[in-house]
Amino acid sequence: xxAGPLVLVLIAAxxxxxxxxxxxxxxxxxxxxxxxxxxxxxxxxxVVTVTVPMSRGETRTWSLALAAFVSAALHVVYSLVLQxxxxxxxxxxxxxxxxxxxxxxTLIVAIALLGERPGVVATLGALxxxxxxxxxxxxxxxxxxxxxxLLWGVATGASISAYTLWDxxxxxxLHLQPVTYFAATLILETLLLSPWAVQRRSAIPKTVGxxxxxxxxxxxxxxxxxxxxxxxxxxxxxxxVAPLRESSIxxxxxxxxxxxxxxxxxxxxxxxxVVLGGIALISLR
Numbered sequence: 001x002x003a004g005p006l007v008l009v010l011i012a013a014x015x016x017x018x019x020x021x022x023x024x025x026x027x028x029x030x031x032x033x034x035x036x037x038x039x040x041x042x043x044x045x046x047v048v049t050v051t052v053p054m055s056r057g058e059t060r061t062w063s064l065a066l067a068a069f070v071s072a073a074l075h076v077v078y079s080l081v082l083q084x085x086x087x088x089x090x091x092x093x094x095x096x097x098x099x100x101x102x103x104x105x106t107l108i109v110a111i112a113l114l115g116e117r118p119g120v121v122a123t124l125g126a127l128x129x130x131x132x133x134x135x136x137x138x139x140x141x142x143x144x145x146x147x148x149x150l151l152w153g154v155a156t157g158a159s160i161s162a163y164t165l166w167d168x169x170x171x172x173x174l175h176l177q178p179v180t181y182f183a184a185t186l187i188l189e190t191l192l193l194s195p196w197a198v199q200r201r202s203a204i205p206k207t208v209g210x211x212x213x214x215x216x217x218x219x220x221x222x223x224x225x226x227x228x229x230x231x232x233x234x235x236x237x238x239x240x241v242a243p244l245r246e247s248s249i250x251x252x253x254x255x256x257x258x259x260x261x262x263x264x265x266x267x268x269x270x271x272x273x274v275v276l277g278g279i280a281l282i283s284l285r
Contacts, residue, residue, distance in 0.1 A: 005232040009241055012228035013248035019221035020095055020248075021255055024086045026214045028207030033215070034079045035197040036208050039190045040219035045183035045227075067170040068184035071163060075185060076192050078159035085156055089149030091256035092268040096136045096249045097150060100129045100275035101157020102164060103246070103282050109161070125281025132274030135267060171233050178230035182223055246279045 026033050085094040104126055111117070170176050197204065208215065232241050249272040257265035 005236045005241075006244065008228045008232045009236075009244045010247065012225040012232075013245050014251060015221040015225035015228070016245070017095075017248040017252040017255060019218045019225065020082075020086075020252055021091060021259060022214045022217040022221070023083060024091045024256070024260070026083075026211045028210050029200055029203040030083045030087060031080070031193070031196055032200050032203050032207040033211055034076075034083055035190070035193040036204075036211070037215045037218040037222070038079065038186060038193060040215060041223045042183065042186035042190045044219060045179065045186050045223050049180050049183040063174050064176055064181065064184055067166075067174055067176060068181060069188050071167055071170065071181075071185040072188035072192055074159060074163035074166060076189055078156065078163060079189075081152060081159055082156045085149060085152030088152055090262045091260065092253045092262045092265065092272075093136060093149055094153045094156065095252045095256075096268065096272040096275050097133050097153030098156035098160060099246050099249045100133055100279065101154050102160035103279045104129045105158055105161040106165060107282055109165075122282050125278040128278030128281060129275050130278075132271045132276075132278055135271030135274060167230065168233060171230050178227050178234070182227050182230060186223065246276055249276055 023033075023037075082094075082098065085098070088094075107122065107126055167181075170181060171178060229241060229245055250269060253265065253269045253272045256262045257269075262268075
């Protein structure tokens with residue numbers, strides 16, 4: 001197996017953990033913050049799209065527009081739910097729950113709607129994810145974590161499952177170029193968010209001014225992480241890419257402890273590692 005795509009996925013995992021930490025550190029209006037970094041990401045990706053794929057004679061098609069629109073809608077939900085989760089709790093809690101729930105829900109959908117019957121290994125992986133999440137959150141009824149942040153993490157995981165399945169289909173089946181596809185997605189995300197951002201225009205100067213660094217980091221690292229994953233999906237199966245990219249959950253837990261001095265670091269890292277192991281087993285189904 002070519003090591004190049006594997007390295008891309010590992011770099012993507014690091015970039016993903018870093019932009020989530022930057023997002024956690026943001027202040028001000030949640031909606032405006034998401035709109036601002038999405039708009040900046042769209043501009044940056046559009047520049048890359050114009051200077052790179054267009055030089056190869058790539059054409060714009062209705063399949064690209066439709067696929068990007070669906071992806072944009074799913075990513076809007078993901079971004080807003082994730083940001084709301086970070087406003088309610090720690091990165092070390094919300095992030096592992098969200099990243100573990102995504103593959104678990106994908107497996108459930110495959111069983112319920114697609115008629116798949118997972119083997120013993122995949123079933124063990126699902127149980128490991130559940131066990132890892134329990135370790136991460138602690139006992140919510142005995143001085144542990146409130147249920148609210150857990151629900152935000154699960155909701156984020158559901159949106160991750162949805163956009164991952166759709167984007168994998170768009171890249172692998174529709175054969176859309178990753179940079180072009182993601183740039184179109186970001187532009188459409190910005191258009192979808194803009195009417196509500198206009199309604200909050202009084203909060204734009206304060207929120208943008210207070211979060212310039214966070215907006216810049218998320219705008220660069222978020223598309224970079226996902227484009228690297230989409231690029232790897234051109235040559236690697238989802239079964240390999242999905243668990244490898246989730247190594248970011250351990251990275252995020254460590255960095256959250258270091259930067260934000262979050263508590264329960266040993267328990268959360270142990271739980272994150274168990275979740276990662278479960279994801280790896282599910283990918284073998």
